[in-house]
Amino acid sequence: MIKKRIGQRTIKLNNLPTIIAASSVVGPKEGEGPLKDKFDLILTDDLYGEKTWELAESKMVKTVMEMNVKKAHKKLSDINLLYGGDLINQIFPSSFAARDLAIPFFGLYGACSTMSESLCLGSMAIDGGYADYVLTGASSHYCTAERQFRFPLELGNQKPMTAQWTVTGAGGLLLAKEGNGPKVKYIVPGKVIDKGIDDANNMGAAMAPAAADTIYSYFNDTKDDPNSFDLIATGDLGKIGKQILLDILKEMKVNISKVYTDCGLEIFDLENQDVHCGGSGCGCSATVFCAYIYEKLMKKEFNKVMLVSTGALLSPTSSLQNQTIPSVAHAVVIVNE
């Protein structure tokens, strides 16, 4: 057995899984943002022909997975495993999509870290020889998330300026043991970190320490140079969380500022789209990666990227019980080599 861990946390893969397809579907608002030309499908309304928002979100998941299989000229029955999740109680959208796709399914809950969580686990499944083809992905929907975590949309509630806007979107990847495309080289599983933030309208501040912990672990374990990356993308710390992350990492003597962005700042135009601190939700880093970042990797404009999806592991119940917000961030390093 080959030991694949480096240092305390980082896992180096041996048989690098190739991302042979990536697909994204977003809602109308996301389709008016800066990445509008990158998505596979922009919905004209939030219901996507379904009777409820949850069923619409489920259909978005199904759509991106079917798109991936089609792009790779495969059949759904060729896929060995599906890893995915979302924000909704009992991951209703993902579970129902998995039923319709009829692929063996490992359901995940990592809040907005789900895209990189699924990519970590899916990559291990390919690298370890457990599967030839794996689908991974995540989704969120503004309307399903708002009514579950905050207030009925009909109330028209105002949000503080520290809040973020949940992305309506699903992103999915198809991993294979061989093929053309960028490859997953390193995985850094995240620890759950809680620095005592209890404001559910300031999740960037709650999640930044978890992102810092994971990013620091990678550089500490590998001694890699941050500037060897074309991009390090967290998702979704937003405007405030981004600055906190840079501040924490500066104290840890890790400087990623030249190559760093946050997916929550990429998907919306913060000046003109009234989204306060930026995008959030599992679908944020999922769609930004599957649309914008994947395209750059395919065009060789990026050759080394770290995706660090970040999740705030609060629930309405934990908030009612006056608990703070534990957070987690899983990192994946993707390369052209």
Added chain:
Amino acid sequence: MIKKRIGQRTIKLNNLPTIIAASSVVGPKEGEGPLKDKFDLILTDDLYGEKTWELAESKMVKTVMEMNVKKAHKKLSDINLLYGGDLINQIFPSSFAARDLAIPFFGLYGACSTMSESLCLGSMAIDGGYADYVLTGASSHYCTAERQFRFPLELGNQKPMTAQWTVTGAGGLLLAKEGNGPKVKYIVPGKVIDKGIDDANNMGAAMAPAAADTIYSYFNDTKDDPNSFDLIATGDLGKIGKQILLDILKEMKVNISKVYTDCGLEIFDLENQDVHCGGSGCGCSATVFCAYIYEKLMKKEFNKVMLVSTGALLSPTSSLQNQTIPSVAHAVVIVNE
């Protein structure tokens, strides 16, 4: 790279992970059941010294994981990965336990299939060389589940006789790449199956087809003989679901009746404990496996066991939207060899 798949679904591990420790904590009612002498800890009240049931459930998870580490003479910092989940929205209990344990954490949602889901993923992490020590587990709590899925306890609502009783309990396993103990040899990831059952008070009927699909896949892939097993344990189909499973498998020409039990029937005395069709909840198969079945494996009274935790992937929202109940079952074959 060694290909580890056999047939359509089954994965055969090469470097069999050893279960070097198992621990369980249960509530007072479970502590009066037939397995009362098997659990590590029986709580004297449902709150376990905490202010809320969710925090009590979280403490139960933390307790079993700490017990495992202690039994194996390890430290928490020796553990590379933690896989776990529960039934509660945003897996509040597991996420908070993961924070306190400070082990890199992959959060799962598989409803009552979580014990075998975590064991599948944790076993791959050891077998693939990604980790030396992995903790896996699952929990449920009667009081947290009732108020989330059904009615406030204070209502004293009556349940139909097809309903099951959610177990208050947490079970956890410590896997290692070497050591003394039974070993995980085969994994069968579950497909999400939905035969159109929409009665949330008859989840055994909803889950039985998923269990049948997974069990059939194993025997079809491996051509193994059901009677070579000392025990095949589903969890938690209950009294009705158990019979449905046997009926479906009979039609598929797979006869497991001589070696079959359901964890929901083991944990309670159905005649005298007023639990209707038996136990349910992630904690049901988790505690039955970690207490009773693990002990039998350690004593070599069992040498080949299949654990098939079963999960109903409904949510209160999906039920309100008149949806049926998709279900999933993951299987793990554990051997002494």
